[in-house]
Amino acid sequence: MNLKNYLWYFKKAIPERICDDIVKYGHQLQDKAATTGFDSDKKRQIKDVRKKRKSDIVWMSSRWIYREIQPYIRLANINAGWNFQWDYSEACQFTKYKKGQYYDWHRDSFDRPYQRESNDPTHGKIRKLSVTVTLSDPKNYKGGELEFDLRDRDPNKKSTHIKCTEILSKGSLVVFPSFVWHRVRPVKSGERNSLVIWNLGYPFQ
Numbered sequence: 001m002n003l004k005n006y007l008w009y010f011k012k013a014i015p016e017r018i019c020d021d022i023v024k025y026g027h028q029l030q031d032k033a034a035t036t037g038f039d040s041d042k043k044r045q046i047k048d049v050r051k052k053r054k055s056d057i058v059w060m061s062s063r064w065i066y067r068e069i070q071p072y073i074r075l076a077n078i079n080a081g082w083n084f085q086w087d088y089s090e091a092c093q094f095t096k097y098k099k100g101q102y103y104d105w106h107r108d109s110f111d112r113p114y115q116r117e118s119n120d121p122t123h124g125k126i127r128k129l130s131v132t133v134t135l136s137d138p139k140n141y142k143g144g145e146l147e148f149d150l151r152d153r154d155p156n157k158k159s160t161h162i163k164c165t166e167i168l169s170k171g172s173l174v175v176f177p178s179f180v181w182h183r184v185r186p187v188k189s190g191e192r193n194s195l196v197i198w199n200l201g202y203p204f205q
Contacts, residue, residue, distance in 0.1 A: 001204075006150050007164070007176045008076035014171040018068055019135045022060075023193050026094035029058040054101045055184075060092040065195070069173070073131050073199055076175035084128045084177070086201035088121050093196045094135075097144050102186040105149065108198055109178040125200040127178035133195040138168045141190030146174070149181040 066089055077084055097103075109127045116123040132146060146164040167174045176182070178198060 001177075001179070003080075003082070003177065005080040005082075006180055007148060007174055008080040009164075009166040009174050010072050010076070010172060011166060012169050012171045013072055013173055014068055014133060016171055019133075019171050022065060022094065022195060023135050025060065025062070026058050026096070026193065029060070029094075031056040031058045031096065051104075052106070053103045055103060056096045056098070056101075058094045060094055060195075062092075065092055066197075069131060069133060069195075069197060072173060073129055073175055073197070076131075077129060080175070082129070082177065084201060084204075086128045086199045088125065088200045090122070090127075090198045090200065095194050095196065097141075097184060097187045097192040097194070099187055099189055099191075102144075103184040105181055105183045107179050107181055113203055114200075122200055124202060126203050127198040128201045128204075129175060129199040130178045130180075131173055131175045131197050131199070132167070133173040134167050134170055135193040135195055136191065137170050141187055141192045143186055143188035144192035145185040147183050147185060148176070149183075151181060 070089065073089075076082075077086075108130045113124045113126050114120075114122045146167065148162050148164060150160045150162065164174055166172065184192075184194075
């Protein structure tokens with residue numbers, strides 16, 4: 001899919017007090033080691049998750065979080081010219097990246113729509129838009145850079161990696177199509193907290 005814009009940023013969009021509330025809430029919940037789904041290119045499940053991803057996560061579904069972030073997803077969808085049809089947001093993933101933790105190259109979308117009970121709001125839908133919110137002050141950690149690989153923009157280029165420096169500030173966020181490749185570099189010191197939400201709709205026609 002050829003796009004004019006692969007990413008859309010909002011700098012310092014979420015108030016710091018809201019970021020602090022999310023972090024406080026996230027640290028109160030029981031976390032667990034993050035896992036990953038299927039390697040869609042090789043059609044097999046990742047056996048050694050630690051080679052792909054190392055971080056701790058908790059799941060959140062509080063409406064006040066969605067109310068803060070969903071308007072920016074809708075605005076990015078319009079401003080970037082995507083105009084993707086979506087109508088459901090999955091649970092928010094609060095992630096803690098500590099020293100040595102990371103998430104290697106991946107896409108958020110899968111090859112097939114969710115196959116669940118017919119009354120499940122996710123049944124038959126795919127991830128269309130992803131959002132990552134920066135919750136930490138960049139002074140409190142080093143490393144942990146969010147990077148994108150726009151490998152389908154110009155296949156003749158050897159490297160299409162870009163660092164998402166626009167969202168380093170606390171409360172900043174980036175919205176992007178869920179099929180775009182991205183990664184989080186290893187954290188060198190401190191702790192990087194972020195919030196991710198995947199937004200679903202029926203498959204592209």
